[in-house]
Amino acid sequence: AQKITQTQPGMFVQEKEAVTLDCTYDTSDPSYGLFWYKQPSSGEMIFLIYQGSYDQQNATEGRYSLNFQKARKSANLVISASQLGDSAMYFCAMREGVRQGAQKLVFGQGTRLTINP
Amino acid sequence: DGGITQSPKYLFRKEGQNVTLSCEQNLNHDAMYWYRQDPGQGLRLIYYSQIVNDFQKGDIAEGYSVSREKKESFPLTVTSAQKNPTAFYLCASNPLGTGDGYTFGSGTRLTVV
Numbered sequence: 001a002q003k004i005t006q007t008q009p010g011m012f013v014q015e016k017e018a019v020t021l022d023c024t025y026d027t028s029d030p031s032y033g034l035f036w037y038k039q040p041s042s043g044e045m046i047f048l049i050y051q052g053s054y055d056q057q058n059a060t061e062g063r064y065s066l067n068f069q070k071a072r073k074s075a076n077l078v079i080s081a082s083q084l085g086d087s088a089m090y091f092c093a094m095r096e097g098v099r100q101g102a103q104k105l106v107f108g109q110g111t112r113l114t115i116n117p
Numbered sequence: 118d119g120g121i122t123q124s125p126k127y128l129f130r131k132e133g134q135n136v137t138l139s140c141e142q143n144l145n146h147d148a149m150y151w152y153r154q155d156p157g158q159g160l161r162l163i164y165y166s167q168i169v170n171d172f173q174k175g176d177i178a179e180g181y182s183v184s185r186e187k188k189e190s191f192p193l194t195v196t197s198a199q200k201n202p203t204a205f206y207l208c209a210s211n212p213l214g215t216g217d218g219y220t221f222g223s224g225t226r227l228t229v230v
Contacts, residue, residue, distance in 0.1 A: 004159075033216050033217060035217075035219070037221075042223070043205055043207075043224040043226070044221065044223045044224065045207065045209075045221040047219070050217055052216075091159060091160070093160075095217075101148075101167045101213065101214075102147075102148035102149075102150070102165050102166065102167035102173075102211075102213065103211075103214075103216055104150065104165060104175065105150070105162075105209070105219060106162075107152075107159035107160040107161075109158060109159045110157070110158070112157075
C-alpha cells in the first residue's frame with residue numbers, strides 16, 4: 001500500500017504566486033515525522049521542512065510552510081512568493097516511529113514544479 | 118564541513134559486470150541508507166545499516182549487496198543479477214534514534230550499456 005501519495009505529477013505557477021504541493025500519508029504509528037525535500041536537476045536532495053506528529057503548530061521555514069492536517073493525514077507544502085529558482089522536483093517523505101535503530105524514510109512519487117516568469 | 122561524499126558522480130558499465138558505488142560520511146552518523154531513483158520517480162530503499170557489520174534489506178534489495186566495515190563507509194555493489202541497474206543512486210545518513218537530521222550525498226548516476 002502506498003504510504004505517501006503525491007497526486008500532482010506537475011505544477012505550473014507564475015513567479016511571485018504562492019503554490020501548494022499536496023501530500024497525503026498513511027500510517028498507524030502514532031509517532032511519525034514528515035519531511036519535504038527539493039531536488040533540482042543536479043540531483044541533490046535539499047531538506048526544506050520537517051513536521052513531527054506531535055507538533056502542535058504547523059512548521060515554517062522562511063518561504064516554506066507545512067499545512068499539517070493530522071485527522072486528514074495531509075501534509076501539504078506551501079511556498080509563498082515563488083521564485084524562478086524554485087523550479088525543481090519536490091518530494092514528501094515520512095519516517096515512522098522514534099526507536100533506537102535506523103529509521104527509514106519512505107518517499108512519494110514527487111511533484112515537478114515549474115515557475116514561469 | 119561535514120557531509121556525505123558519493124563517488125563517482127557518473128559511472129558507465131557493461132552489462133553483466135558488477136560495480137561498486139562509494140559512500141563516505143564524516144558526520145559520525147551511525148545509520149546509513151542507500152536509495153535508488155528512476156527517472157521521474159521517488160526514492161526507493163535498497164539497504165540500510167544502523168551499526169558497523171550490520172545491515173538490513175530495504176524494499177528492493179534483490180541484485181544488490183552492501184558492507185559496513187567502518188562507521189564512515191557504506192559501499193553498494195550492483196551485481197549482474199540486478200536486471201535494470203541503470204538509475205540514480207543516493208546515499209544518506211542520520212544519527213540513530215533522532216528521527217530526523219538526514220543528510221544526503223549528491224548521488225551517482227549509473228548507466229549500464
